[in-house]
Amino acid sequence: MYPPDNSEDLGPYSHTKVKRLSDRAHYDRDSIYQILDEGFVCHLGFIANGTPYVIPTGYGRRGNTLFLHGASANFALAESKRNTMVSVTVTLIDGLVLSKSAFHHSINYRSVVSFGTVAPVEDVEEKKLALETILNHIVPNRSSSTRPPSESELKATRVVRFEIIEASAKIRQGGPKEEPEDIGLDYWSGQIPIEWRYSDPIPSGNSSKELPEKLANLSRPGR
């Protein structure tokens, strides 16, 4: 039912078969990993006391694993580990799509809905690597320009690994759909792209160093 570990595709399986607008669905690792690499905040879904929770949190990807972290008392991470399966969703919003009919309005987006298991990362060396992966996923190469975590900081941090078991990407792009009878209607129609970018860095009062070039030119992988 699930793919072998080296399968090119991560779906469709029981949780990820996209039923509606299935031409928007992608199951190959490339499409899925590209979206996961461009995003850096995911929405973690888990069940605690019978209620579904959705908590936003930063992450880093290595291969088919997403690392998540929080304080050692972090509720979401502690509860996630008690779930047989949790979900992690990453959504990038690319624009508004305005049609001549209310019905065909849409949003351009790229999203990954994934399901998998959460396990603790407890070995100190693995924990360091996982935290580096998260930091460098969010700010490329940043780990070489900071003080690494101390022993007590490592102890105060809970790290978990989320192994993707199945996933689907959904991508909507391009202009609006119209009903043939609406084409002549005298309304504006088209797309309004959303631009998402880093603006000028603001140094803290303690910042002793000129802005490193890599931070001045920061951009997400896909942009």
Add this chain to the structure above:
Amino acid sequence: MYPPDNSEDLGPYSHTKVKRLSDRAHYDRDSIYQILDEGFVCHLGFIANGTPYVIPTGYGRRGNTLFLHGASANFALAESKRNTMVSVTVTLIDGLVLSKSAFHHSINYRSVVSFGTVAPVEDVEEKKLALETILNHIVPNRSSSTRPPSESELKATRVVRFEIIEASAKIRQGGPKEEPEDIGLDYWSGQIPIEWRYSDPIPSGNSSKELPEKLANLSRPGR
């Protein structure tokens, strides 16, 4: 245990008591609604067949209600209605926070985690109003410049109302925290704000009208 309907606060109750970094938590309607009004894509969390799902979807707010819609066969909306309680989370990412220590890196964000019940909107007039609320939430005043939904389009659309029972907002802003012993370290530290804006609208081939001024100057309420 839950607030009266006119209470100023929507928490903290059993699901929303923010335990960690509770100085970042807000429970008043103003803080919560402001974030809900600036966002327009939420992450809906529900349980289906024992598994937690997180699905991104557009929404519109009226008072303490969020309206969600989808195709009549929409899996997430159908399953959500079977849940006693679902969650809706909205997250706005405002910037990266770079500290001199790996440990104190952070993300500036504003998020709302809310819990409530989902009920179908079936009355045709209510359905029309709910769909208008969603459309105008995403693109202000757009409903007056489109063809309204036909009877068959209304039938093909499932609309649900999510009533917020409890909610918390979490806001992190400002520069990095530093340990006193790190202040002298020779690393760059500060914030890198994320700018999120509409870029130039792209008319479709069928667009017969000049760009309306209100679309040329589109911005989210909070910006």
